[in-house]
Amino acid sequence: MxxxxxxxxxxxxxxxxxxxxxxxxxxxxxxxxxxxxxxxxxxxxxxxxxxxxxxxxxxxxxxxxxxxxxxxxxxxxxxxxxxxxxxxxxxxxxxxxxxxxxxxxxxxxxxxxxxxxxxxxxxxxxxxxxxxxxxxxxxxxAETNLEIYLHGKKIFPNAQLSVSITLDTKEHKFSASFAVHNASKRICDANTVQLGLITPRQFKGEPASSTIQLSKTESIHLFPPLARILPNAWQQTELILNIADVSELINEKLSFVLRIFNELGTTDIPYNLTIRLKEEV
Missing domain, CATH: 3.40.50.450 (Rossmann fold)
Structure with a gap:
């Protein structure tokens, strides 16, 4: 009682x-x-x-x-x-x-x-x-004071980002490079944090990746597990996704949400991204 x-x-x-x-x-x-x-x-x-x-x-x-x-x-x-x-x-x-x-x-x-x-x-x-x-x-x-950068540009709430990325037109693969900065004075324990990216339906997960369909219009793609990050240190991670129709991406403003999972629950960072494509031969 x-x-x-x-x-x-x-x-x-x-x-x-x-x-x-x-x-x-x-x-x-x-x-x-x-x-x-x-x-x-x-x-x-x-x-x-x-x-x-x-x-x-x-x-x-x-x-x-x-x-x-x-x-x-x-x-x-x-x-x-x-x-x-x-x-x-x-x-x-x-x-x-x-x-x-x-x-x-x-x-x-x-x-x-x-x-x-x-x-x-x-x-x-x-x-x-x-x-x-x-x-x-x-x-x-419990806090994870992480700063996330996409191709060198910091992701913050309602950011309007524009990046040039590599797209494999034969396999329709979208490769995005993220940098994770531990901005705190404490070690970031990889066992207590997970990153995910919520994307429009055009982005499909690789067969080996962890992708969950949230709705008819959105999916969440879980990043590869992070290693332990020392205070003020950086870690590089990459997310590779498949694209159903390349033409839907070019110069379009797309809505993404970076989701951070930790002991406190989830923190969502919505942002817009305009993608400029660099084709690989």
């Missing part, structure tokens, strides 16, 4: 107090915590005596989990987040824009929600739930 009187995990939120962040907090962060049975507060919701700074430090020390929204590079939030890290707290970092992540924090994974409260809520639920289940572990252990 479960102990229903046990206190819920306490999530303390560090973020700017500007009005434009109110909906992000109320309908994104707070709802996400409630849906995984955690209790969430900001300091401006609390009644207390003494200085607000002392109260913030007190609540950081008492919290089970810290959620920090780094959007706008607010110096108070940065300082308070540093204090939470110094205490060894489980810290989940958020930001609306990648550009707001300073150099010293780029090796820490962030939820980049780009103003989407729905996306923020779903990603935050995964991380808060993981922290509750693993109270003595840093969230960095």
């Amino acid at each position: 479960s102990d229903t009187t046990a206190p819920k995990p306490f999530v303390f939120v560090l973020m700017p107090f500007a009005k434009e962040f109110d909906d992000i907090y109320e309908f994104g962060i707070k709802i996400a915590c409630q849906e995984v049975d955690a209790y969430c507060e900001r300091v401006d919701e609390q009644i207390f005596t003494g200085s607000i700074l002392d109260r913030v430090y007190n609540q950081i020390a008492k919290a089970d989990i810290i959620v920090s929204d780094m959007s706008g590079m607010n110096p108070n939030v940065f300082y308070e987040t540093g204090y939470a890290h110094a205490l060894g707290k489980q810290v989940i970092l958020l930001t609306q824009k990648i550009a707001d992540i300073p150099f010293d924090l780029k090796h820490y994974s962030h939820i980049v929600y780009q103003g989407s409260i729905k996306e923020l809520k779903e990603e935050l639920k995964k991380r808060v739930s993981w922290c509750i289940e693993n109270p003595d572990e840093s969230i960095d252990k």
Whole structure:
């Protein structure tokens, strides 16, 4: 029989107090915590005596989990987040824009929600739930801070990429070269991460490849298993697919999704790709 009187995990939120962040907090962060049975507060919701700074430090020390929204590079939030890290707290970092992540924090994974409260809520639920289940572990252990490049061009959400690739016109094979960069300060364990590429129906898997039909219009192709990647190291991988009709590809803007599987679930990075073909004789 479960102990229903046990206190819920306490999530303390560090973020700017500007009005434009109110909906992000109320309908994104707070709802996400409630849906995984955690209790969430900001300091401006609390009644207390003494200085607000002392109260913030007190609540950081008492919290089970810290959620920090780094959007706008607010110096108070940065300082308070540093204090939470110094205490060894489980810290989940958020930001609306990648550009707001300073150099010293780029090796820490962030939820980049780009103003989407729905996306923020779903990603935050995964991380808060993981922290509750693993109270003595840093969230960095579950995060895979990987940067993926296609033919030297970084894949990021809603990127508009254009690449020239080799196409074997006799066998109708599409060969794409990917580079994987471990941008964290931790070793990326190959046993805890898998990459997949969701493509339009024109792309068919090689007989020996792992391809799963998701719908009438899309398939997911699983990459070859990655080896262990050291901090700040790179690894090359290749995906070879068959093309049913070459003419459908030339200069067309196609929708792809890079899917990253890890302990937290899945992260999807949608992007568009215009393909310029280089024929091999």
